[in-house]
Amino acid sequence: MPAFILYGSRGSTNTDRVRLTLAEGNFTDYEIVLLNLQKAEQKSEEHKRRHAWGKVPVLTSADGFTLYESRAICKYLAKKYSFPLLPADSDVEALALFDQAHSVETLTFAIPAGRIAFEKFAKRFMGLPPDDAEVSDALRSVEVFFDVAEGLLQRKAYIAGDDFTLVDIYYVPLIQRLFACGYEDVIVSRKAVSAWWDRCVNRPAIQRVLAADR
Known part of the structure; x- marks a missing residue:
């Protein structure tokens, strides 16, 4: 079982x-x-x-x-199951930075990116046209988000610090969806963001999942 x-x-x-x-x-x-x-x-x-x-x-x-x-x-x-994807419980500052990064992803990135995914991806399977005004508004929010992230990622390797964590994983599915909707320039046009994305998406475990879904 x-x-x-x-x-x-x-x-x-x-x-x-x-x-x-x-x-x-x-x-x-x-x-x-x-x-x-x-x-x-x-x-x-x-x-x-x-x-x-x-x-x-x-x-x-x-x-x-x-x-x-x-x-x-x-x-x-x-x-x-002790996956090496969280800061140590003893490192209070690292845990606080993780929680901070978690909140930012959920409230500042996932909401507008999810709106784009719904309008440009999900509605396609529902036989409905996208709301272009909704997409444009959400895209502006995503671009502003990555403008800020570009500066932050020039000083650290991953979203919550120097180690790959769950927060980095949280971004992957919706960024994949942005690529599928034709908005890859949001990522690749920003040098530090693009380098971070490459570090994440080329991890062997993530590659296995993405390959299985192709």
């Missing part, structure tokens, strides 16, 4: 965030159950017993523990 089941979906950046974390931890003792979002399988009564808002991903362990929200799942896994 696997240690846990991960309920997710193909093409879900939130699901991919967890998959990348598991790959970096070289952890394979789990089962993934894919739900079809286009058929609204995530809104079934069965799934809502796992996630009251009917979303993915959700982790359910063999002993009955259930957890949702991708970043919470990633941090739980890293702590439970």
Whole structure:
């Protein structure tokens, strides 16, 4: 029996965030159950017993523990299975910088990048046209974000400091989605951001996941 089941979906950046974390931890003792979002399988009564808002991903362990929200799942896994993706508990300053970087990613990057992904990627599969005004507004926010990140990444190798952490993983799925939507220039036009991205995306574990999805 696997240690846990991960309920997710193909093409879900939130699901991919967890998959990348598991790959970096070289952890394979789990089962993934894919739900079809286009058929609204995530809104079934069965799934809502796992996630009251009917979303993915959700982790359910063999002993009955259930957890949702991708970043919470990633941090739980890293702590439970000792993945080398978090600062040491004894390093209070590094932990504070990690939490700071985590908040910035969630509130300042993921929201506008997610809006672009929905308008330019998800709506394509829904047979709906994108809202170009919404895309333009979100893109401006993403560009401002990476203007600031460019300066910060000139002084450190990774988002939260000199070590690769979960926060770097959190960026990967939505940046991949920006590339898929034709906005790769947001990354490659900024030297320090582009170098950071190359360091992240060329990690062997991340390459394995991306290759499996091609």
